Amino acid sequence: MKQEQTKHRPKRYGMVIDLDKCTGCGSCMVACMAENNVPFKKDESDKLLSITWMRVYKITNGKSFPDSDICYIPRPCQHCAGQHEGHSPCVSVCPATATDYSRETGIVSQIYTRCFGCRYCMAACPYHARYFNWWDPVWPDGMEKYLNPDVSPRMRGVVEKCSFCFHRYQAAKDKAYLEGRRVVEEDEYQTACTQACPAGAIVFGDLNNPDHLVHKLVKPDLKNGGRPRNPEVFRLLERLGTNPKVYYKSSRQWVRKAGDNYLPGEKPGAVIQKSHS
């Protein structure tokens, strides 16, 4: 196994979401919930209690007609690597190692059966990408038959979040192994939200692989925590040093600026990221 890891370059699975293409239709949210057996309640009016691994935010430029503009920002777990690989905001604080960072894939996992529900990871995540199961899941009559057998439902009292559909990666690896291959092709492992997006706004793949579309779009600066070289691409809260693997693309400057916080007079491109390590 060790030999395999050294022979094959580790992957850094990531996502690029083109905000100029996103229409805010919510297909990604629906697909995610169905794919991952995300529980829901009869009354979902309190969004602070809704579990949405993928959540679409709506933002505006604050201007009035005819200059007004809106943008939808889909927000899955950002699968942060932190300042040094694996020092994600959540992984570093979980007291029971119930959330882990894979150096093989770059995916931040959540071990539901180990989580004891302290919610420290939720406090640590600036993206609010982590959700707590305040209730046990209750499925409408008959819906149990439609649950995804590859994803374990979660019980009350544990935290859950987007896994980049990790079960699909496992299935793709199994398939490749059975076919005598070691490499999982780009189209063999795609997340549910990527496939569901009717506008093709979401692109998913290995950021370390120059052949993958995500790499071509982002042109990640691997020596600088994967910061995008493409000037239209940005990450949410880049300045915090979370080093996420979800990238956003927009031709609109106000959208790119909304991705982070700036002091008056600061220009997004001119800000140097500080190190926290």
Next chain:
Amino acid sequence: MDSALIPEGVKRCPTWKFLLALAIAGAVLLWGVVAMLMVWFKGLNQTNMNDYYGFALWIWADLAFIALGGGAFFTGLLRYIFGIKELKNIINYAVLIGFICYSSALLILAIDIGQPLRGWFIFWHANVHSMLTEVAFCLSCYFAVLCIEYLPLVLENRQLDRVPFFHNLSHNMHETMAVFAATGAFLSFFHQGSLGGVSGVLFGRPFSFRTGINVWPWTFFLFTWSAAAYGPCFTLSITWLTEKISGKKLVKDNVVELLAKIAGWMIITYVVAKIIDTVYWATVTAPSLGFKWTFFYSNNPLYGKWILLTEIVICGIIPGLLLISGPTRRNPTTRIIALLLGVLGVSINRWVMVLQVMAVPVMSFDKWVLYYPSWQEVATTLLPVAYGVIMILISYRYLPIFPQEAELNPVDSVSASDGVELEDGQQDEKEAQTDGQAVPAEA
């Protein structure tokens, strides 16, 4: 009825009064237990916490109780390691209050977790990089130390003390208490610190994030320091309250003034460090992350600059100055005002470092979210308070908590040879007699 259990040479209120007080505190306790069972059996949906407020009232109570219980380790350090002998007259009570605070904190943690039956995972699957792991280990170990420190006091109960084994055990434990005090101070440094680290390491939360030394953010040191500064304030405040309720002087003024003076200097030095920390955070850390410090205190209905001023000036600088200044320290009114302000100050600090951290939006398109606790949260937070009252009622009645009590409150020769439980009429009569007697001069 229970006079055989009451320490020698002191008097206690009639049994009915004691039982009535127990019943009142017990009712609150029962209310808390009902809420606790609801939370355990129905889940954390019984609270008003949500996905923005993963940490809320309980974590604040936890942090506040632990800070307030800091009087135990710090007084122990002063008494046994620095050899300040006067403090032997208040160390028992400091230990008892610490014991109550820490056991309460552990109970709240057990209620707060979503899967209580998996609570042991924090030890079994420990992530050594997590501040919460450090909290769990140090807190548990220090609670064990507090049990060891409290045990000899329990064994000094009149009836238990008659058993030679208990008598000798208690005596020998007293002899070795310096070792436990040192261990307690060492552990406390780390668990108080790691509680500060819990919020300080959150580099995704610019309001609480702090730089620091190596893996320890400045909040690590500030929490330890503030617990040592404000913990004795709580010990002295509860002592004052106990004196008021019992209608007796229990600790001599020189002891109170000495601890108050030490607390005052600790507060002043802490506040200086806190101001430096706040200024550095406001002018360097927060701006480097894209935030003006004023952002954290605006555009919401609760968290204004007033809270920062209250914590640092009204509940920091003012009590510090009142306690280091001789005249105001010796004046019982200004002293208790300073002590209560100190208790409030550290509680506000812990509130801010938990609740305000959760309230502040980080993503530019996010919003402030405020929170109010459910009755179940309030009841389970009052549960430890009621438990603490009961512990104090029982301990004060049956254990020689205050070594100076008998000297300060002499009873007549008939009853002095034995613990006395007085009936109402008798008690008034005795009080009238003792009021006429001169209280022995202070050492």
